[in-house]
Amino acid sequence: MAEEIILELKNIKKSFGSVTALSGVQLQIKKGQVHTLLGENGAGKSTLMKIISGVHQPDEGEILFKGERIRLATPKDAQMRGISIIYQELSLCPNLSIAENIFANREPMTGWFINDRQMNRAAQELLAQIELDLPPTTPVKALSISQKQMVEIAKALSLQSEVIIMDEPTSALSSRETEVLFRIIDKLKAKGVAIIYISHRMDELLRISDEITVMRDGSYIGTVKKSEADINGLIRMMVGRELKDIYPKRSYDIGPDTLLEVKGFTKQGLFDNINLHLKKGEILGIFGLMGAGRSDVAKAIFGITPPDSGTMTIKGKPVTITRPQDAISQKIAFITESRREQGLVISDTVKRNISMVSIDNLLSRLGLISDKKESDVARKAVAALQIKTAGIDQTVNQLSGGNQQKIVLAKWLETQPDILILDEPTRGIDIGSKNEIYRLMRKLASEGVGIIMISSELSEVLFMSDRMLIMRDKKIVKELDPSATTQDEVMLYATGGK
DSSP: OOOOEEEEEEEEEEEETTEEEEEEEEEEEETTOEEEEEOOTTSSHHHHHHHHTTSSOOSEEEEEETTEEEOOOSHHHHHHHTEEEEOSSOOOOTTSBHHHHHTTTOOOEETTEEOHHHHHHHHHHHHHHTTOOSOTTSBGGGSOHHHHHHHHHHHHHHTTOSEEEEESTTTTOOHHHHHHHHHHHHHHHHTTOEEEEEOSOHHHHHHHOSEEEEEETTEEEEEEEGGGOOHHHHHHHHHSOOGGGTSOOOOSOOOSOEEEEEEEEEETTTEEEEEEEEETTOEEEEEEOTTSSHHHHHHHHTTSSOOSEEEEEETTEEEOOOSHHHHHHTTEEEEOSOIIIIIOOTTSBHHHHHHSSSGGGGBOTTSSBOHHHHHHHHHHHHHHTTOOOSOTTSBGGGSOHHHHHHHHHHHHHTTOOSEEEEESTTTTOOHHHHHHHHHHHHHHHHTTOEEEEEOSOHHHHHHHOSEEEEEETTEEEEEEOGGGOOHHHHHHHHHTOO
16 A cells, blocks of 8 residues: 555644643654554643644644645544544543443434434444444443443444544553454554554554654654664653663662461452462562453452452451551552542642542641641652642643652552552553652662552563562462563463463
């Protein structure tokens, strides 16, 4: 297929007040190709995608679609042109069905009434394409995060767009679901559809990209073909560092004391006979494919879904944890994998989000929240974690994913935990922010905090863990020394090949 340019952006500039978000950005998107956009959070990717999808209009520059200069005044304008976007943060209505979400505001009508039968049949065809075996009448609130992500993909497919923007589409997908998505992308490419793909997963983008454009600080850095790209070169373009520098090495000894021990933890349908221990100052990695039971074990330790049987000891003393309040009282903190849905009140301020778990420590003598204490705590946390914000009264939904994750961490660190459970701590954030979180993890471990890290990124588990457990089919199947194993060996245990 000839490399026909379907969408072109020239010298795009966008400012918000005195802040320049984009300056001199250019982009050429070709039919039937995957064009990956790479850059740290704050590089301007989201602003650029909102311009392409009609949410924002550029202050300067031009947009050409099929060679014609156009103005996208609204998202509807972009959609009418054949441009659709799948946002990383899902935009589904939980109380509506899968079919109703896919065809929202575009329902097939018979007279004055929605034709539910026709809508459900069309939705079923789309679900078959993405290999999601669910009735189209299923309420979205009953779906897992990964299933919701697949519904968003089905929604974009239903628009039959010529350009589809995918923002971190695999961040919540299992390896099987990711393979399904890649097959869908291959089919779309064969039909001439152009894909703008945003991802922080290097192995993923090198696999599916045709071209890669790197942005930094709101500016265009360069575009390379996949055949000319390598991970270290792309990282240097993004942040000026090599991959090996992203993961800080341990520079301290792990203490002999056992902080946490779990024996025989079993929860019908979720996990079976889980035995693990965590030492003071240790980072224990847990790896497994989606559905292996990793997050369920973490939730059991924290009291969200208590086990049916099994015992737990903390610092050698038997404890019973049946609710999160019990875990907090035992100095356990839990960073959930879904920061926006379960970790933050995104419409509230940085200050309120940081203080919400440790509110008892902020009360005045009259039993009211002391604004001065709350503000002092928030400012110290912002400085300590280098959270990029206009101020502690800025709302969290205005911040990047990496800074939102830091706020979740700050909130729990205010409880001064002895045990910190991190479920997908760097999902959907850029390499620079990942490095900052990794350094914070090493610092906490050096101070004696025991950390359980659950991650789908194998390189993250291998480089950051002091010891790792592999889960498969709701069980721990192997313990490995990360320094003495390979990615291939880990995957063999995780998939049942060994």
